[in-house]
Amino acid sequence: MKIRVLTESGCGLTKQEANDLGIDFLPLQVQIEDKTYLDGVDLTVEELNSFLERGFMPQTSMPPLGDIEALLESYKKDGITDVILITLSNGLSGTNQAIQASGKWHGVKIHTLDIYTTLGVEKYLVLSAQKLVEQKIHPEEIISRLKESVEHxxxxxxxxxxxxxxxxxxxxxxxxxxxxxxxxxxxxxxxxxxxxxxxxxxxxxxxxxxxxxxxxxxxxxxxxxxxxxxxxxxxxxxxxxxxxxxxxxxxxxxxxxxxxxxxxxxxxxxxxxxxxxxxxxxxxxx
Missing domain, CATH: 3.30.1180.10 (Hypothetical Protein Tm841; Chain: A;domain 3)
Structure with missing residues (x-):
């Protein structure tokens, strides 16, 4: 069994920070007028705040579908069998469902849950999942422990x-x-x-x-x-x-x-x- 933890930028990590921790990362998209940025890749919090200060009205959307497909295809090629997926809530985005669908298509088992929120709670759950993976805890047990925390x-x-x-x-x-x-x-x-x-x-x-x-x-x-x-x-x-x-x-x-x-x-x-x-x-x- 080869396991990876996967999240998106709702957790507040940048792509570099996530990768340095051994966590895989997909960026949410941020649209500002006619330009699209990748959150945590080519757009920082400070840069976003600068746009807000100048009166812009950014919008967010799920990670590019091409990026999702490319990552899941790489899992299949690299022999990754199981992915622990932690994303912002299903009530805020369709990201979780899109990644699950891609995982099913590529034959990669996705272990996930609805965390019903985002921000700091999402970050904590992502970091905790990675620690448990490093302890060789089974994916289903990890999800069970995360669900217990989400309930509280x-x-x-x-x-x-x-x-x-x-x-x-x-x-x-x-x-x-x-x-x-x-x-x-x-x-x-x-x-x-x-x-x-x-x-x-x-x-x-x-x-x-x-x-x-x-x-x-x-x-x-x-x-x-x-x-x-x-x-x-x-x-x-x-x-x-x-x-x-x-x-x-x-x-x-x-x-x-x-x-x-x-x-x-x-x-x-x-x-x-x-x-x-x-x-x-x-x-x-x-």
């Missing part, structure tokens, strides 16, 4: 730029204008509770109250010993620090917090100024 995961996004959400069709222009006047901040959720789609969890006044509400909800489901926490910074250092401070207040100073920039897969929808916070139960043995 959740994530919230708090956007600052409501006009950007409106331009992207996720909020009406009138609702965005009214919310801005009233300083209303929607708390968005992407988890199993929302079937892996972006949905509104709650609406509160001010970014500070939104962050406190999100962390309060998290405090009911997680603890410092058994969970990993991710904070995503969409060019909002003040909000990011407030999330970190709130997590420390609730869980203590020994909590494990990973801080990353907001990855392209979500940043194109929220625009600049957003913050995110996620938790996931630690994967057994990883």
């Amino acid at each position: 995961s959740r994530g919230f996004l708090i956007p600052e730029d409501l006009d950007h959400l409106a331009k992207g069709g996720r909020l009406t222009p009138m609702a965005a204008k009214l919310a801005g006047m009233l300083k209303i901040k929607p708390i968005l959720e992407v988890s199993k509770n929302t079937e892996g789609k972006v949905d509104v969890f709650d609406k509160v006044r001010t970014m500070s109250k939104a962050i406190k509400k999100a962390v309060k909800v998290i405090s009911k489901d997680a603890n410092a010993q058994d969970y990993e926490f991710y904070v995503l910074n969409g060019e909002n250092q003040e909000g990011t620090q407030l999330v970190i401070d709130e997590l420390h207040d609730v869980f203590g100073e020994n909590i494990q917090i990973h801080t990353d920039p907001m990855y392209a897969v979500i940043a194109v929808h929220t625009g600049l100024g957003a913050v995110g916070v996620q938790f996931v139960k630690k994967v057994k043995g990883a």
Whole structure:
């Protein structure tokens, strides 16, 4: 049995970073006006943020089908028998289904799951899967352990730029204008509770109250010993620090917090100024 871990850029790794870890990588596509970029290959988070600052409205789509086919064909030639596939949720993209279909066509067994989210939780699951592969754990056992962690995961996004959400069709222009006047901040959720789609969890006044509400909800489901926490910074250092401070207040100073920039897969929808916070139960043995 020859096994590979495969992911896409929703996990926040670049192609080089993934390959250095022995992980295979497919880039999501980012369309900016008439040009298409490959996320994590020829487009960095900093470059994407620069486009957002200048008022562009990027869109994302699944990895190029030709790249998927070429990779699965190479697996067949190289004798790869099993692939552990970890992608962003099926509610956000058809990437997982496309890769499974290609694997079936090429006779490569795909072991996968719906993680119902993306961002930091996806990164953690990818890194954990690679560690378990290196420990010679059977693919089905790895998927079972990942599923257990996904069952105990959740994530919230708090956007600052409501006009950007409106331009992207996720909020009406009138609702965005009214919310801005009233300083209303929607708390968005992407988890199993929302079937892996972006949905509104709650609406509160001010970014500070939104962050406190999100962390309060998290405090009911997680603890410092058994969970990993991710904070995503969409060019909002003040909000990011407030999330970190709130997590420390609730869980203590020994909590494990990973801080990353907001990855392209979500940043194109929220625009600049957003913050995110996620938790996931630690994967057994990883």
